[in-house]
Amino acid sequence: MSKPKLAIYWAAGCGGCDIAILDIEARILDVAAAFDLALWPCAADFKRKDVAALPDGDIALCLFNGAIRTAENVEMARLLRARSATLVAFGACAAAGGIPGLANQFGRDELLARVYRETPSTDNPAGTVPGPRTAVPEGTLELPALEERVRALGDVVAVDYTIPGCPPQPARIWAVLETIVRGGPLPPKGSVLGAGEKTCCEECPRRREEKRIRRFVRPHEIVPDPERCLLDQGLVCLGPATRSGCGALCPAAGAPCRGCYGPPPGTRDQGAKMISALASIVDSQDPAEVEAILAGIADPVGTFHRFGFASSLVRGVRP
């Protein structure tokens, strides 16, 4: 009897999601035993057309990582959606656009101009910008065109589950795969897998007190107390607006959470959640003073929506 098929694919991401899968180490052998691989570009030689040749729904499970940046990414997303019974947005980029989604604060042409025309090391007197088709003496070379903006996988096709994280932590990945390998039931479609049901703060080893903040500080400006909550010490930490699941790795290592596990259950927009949390703890009622205190938060979008700008509600006001 043939085994269920597994596909792993990455689009516009960094490859860290694939590394995180490799980091389940020897258990990758259990995965190999339970599934037939249908696609995993970083580890096996299956091509697009092999996938295209499969009947719809034939891939039992597809873990899709990376955001949607090029026309090619869109095409693969559609193909894998059609061929997969279960499509998982794997990692922050697929789930919400991830860090590549921060590019949506700028236009595509601004990106190209900066990289190919303005950077100080670039020697480009003719102002050449790479394009989809280039005639060379021997023939024509093609490049995939960049889309105007970055999108999450769910903005392009219907997604069955999300596994959050940048990248998802190997133990969490394994927990999900183990359930599937053992044939255990999955929660209803639309659920978030491989994460907790609370906030990052609940997993954090740091001591929380009643928060009253009169001044925000940036990470290089203070040496925080090693035991106390970072937010209590004035460092913006996305813990209260982030889903549990990673084990609060960053705050445990002295660095504030940046929210890679996405919004906690019941929250549509992580940034809005963080705004609520911060508005409750700023200790001032004077408008001018409030403004001054809040001005201490550097780069609100890049902090509150670091991993989810492309799919946030603010993105919605800027279609």
Added chain:
Amino acid sequence: MKTIAIDPITRLEGHGKIDIFLTDDGDVAETYLQIPELRGFEKFCEGRPVEELPRIMTRICGVCPEAHHLASAKACDAVFHVEPPPAAKKLRELLYSAFFAGDHATHFYALAGPDFVVGPTAPAAERNILGVVAKVGLAAGKRVIQHRAGAQEVVKILGGKAVHPVTSVPGGVTKGITETERARIEQLAREFVAFGEFTLGLFDQIVLGNQAYLDLILGDVYTQRVYSMGTVDPQGRVNFYDGAVRVVDPAGKALVTFAPRDYLEHLAEHVEPWSYLKFPYLKQIGWKGFVDGPESGIYQATPLSRLNAADGMATPKAQAAYERMVRTLGGKPVHATLATHWARVIELLYAAERALELATDPEITSPEIRTVPSATPDEGVGCVEAPRGTLYHHYVTDEKGFVRRVNLIVGTTNNHAAITMSIRRAAQRLIHRGVEVTDGLLNMIEMAFRAYDPCFGCATHSLPGQLPLEVVIHDAAGGVRVLRRG
């Protein structure tokens, strides 16, 4: 005219493609290495607080996030004119050494290994990591997995996360280590050293013990005479974390040694319309097109070029291995592209020895790991040797430390032109009229490219693991023949 397109991870699936154009006679006219992706970090980091960049730039590449984290952190140190305490620098270098030891091993076994251990023209189905394991034994295979896990463990202890570390901030690191953690790292570092020696032994036995391989390494197909770049410490020895960038010419004569902050005086990047990745070259020599030799500004930044540029290695076992390599290959500089694999194993041993040195350094558990910056931020360059080439991060900020401008020259990018030429040379030597373009032959062309361990994760991705390949041959009549191998 015919085209042969080699999609390392086919175009639709990815991120790096080789086109080989043939003349009507069946000879190679030209080759192109295209990088089909751009994410634009140079632009979208503008306006952000610079101290966040070490945590954003990691997402350039999930294969070498450590390199971006540290180059970025060093650029931030420079922006704020702050010197991290010695223990902080050592912790960063320790993290980096462990990462290097793991990364080089992954490449050697998973990517390069199949060519040498199994054989360059062995059946495709065997030319993969499983084939390697079959040849060297399951125990050795497990050792590789264990080694990689150990390297990830050290990165996680020091960096907070195994992929995308978070602990470096301007002026130091956010986390020191306890004696228990140190002892664990020391134990792992000892295993790294043993693993490095084991790997070198394997290389000796399988590659150097086989005259055919030695001939292949030294043969004309894989020889390319370009400038060599690498970072050296004050004694002129290879260093991955810090030092001056030295460039030697194809004859081995020093061209220039410069502080990374002066990189713009020495490097420029050429743009071609057919690739999203640029082509850096030495300004002093100039861009002369895709040609090698001393008249052309094209250089290489690889394990081999680092060994070429430096006077030696800073640790004893690696130094001995280095001397042996130079002796065996007839002196420096070595222009045999395939010797890059040998150099990589020597670097792996160096990284392991260096990790052990640092893990046993009495200062490594010091709690003095942060200097809070006090100067006005303005501009800074941070540079490390990434496994796949010298990595430059350059930031300009306003007086509050918000980013105005970012410039990046990334590991693999350095080698874009050199890789293109290596492929062309191999293709020209191997493909002729009447020669059947077999799978094995194409693999031999691809070996020229694989030696650089091109990680398009930095521009795109090529991940550790088996490198899949699809070859499309378009004949003059418009017919298409597809060769596949894995």
Added chain:
Amino acid sequence: MTFEPRIVGFLCNWCSYSGADLAGVSRIPSAPNLRAIRVMCTGRVDPTFVLRAFELGADGVLISGCHPGDCHYAEGNYKAMRRVALLQAVLKGAGVDPARLRIEWVSASEGEKFARVVNEFTARVRALGPLKAAAEPVAAAAD
């Protein structure tokens, strides 16, 4: 034709909503652009409501509640004020003029003030133009 902005107003039940009533009863002319939503307190206006309003096509959002010190829930309006400051920063980062979001204190007896606030804000948003236009530089990839 001049552009007529769509304005969503979150009005506190205890003060501004009555203020709006008063303005109506007293026949003080005020712009018809406002779609009023009654909330029990400005402190109940979750930042998500504001962003959703914009997402669903509002060109401007007005939050109006009790004067400082008069909030029935003591702190609600201060919290709202702090949220607005942060929301404005985020809107700005997304390329939206922060002036599209305003918070005002209007008591139940200030019918006239309410009308003035609405008129001023409507004029301001009208001058800014439709929200979509502001988004032009990153217009959607057609799909």
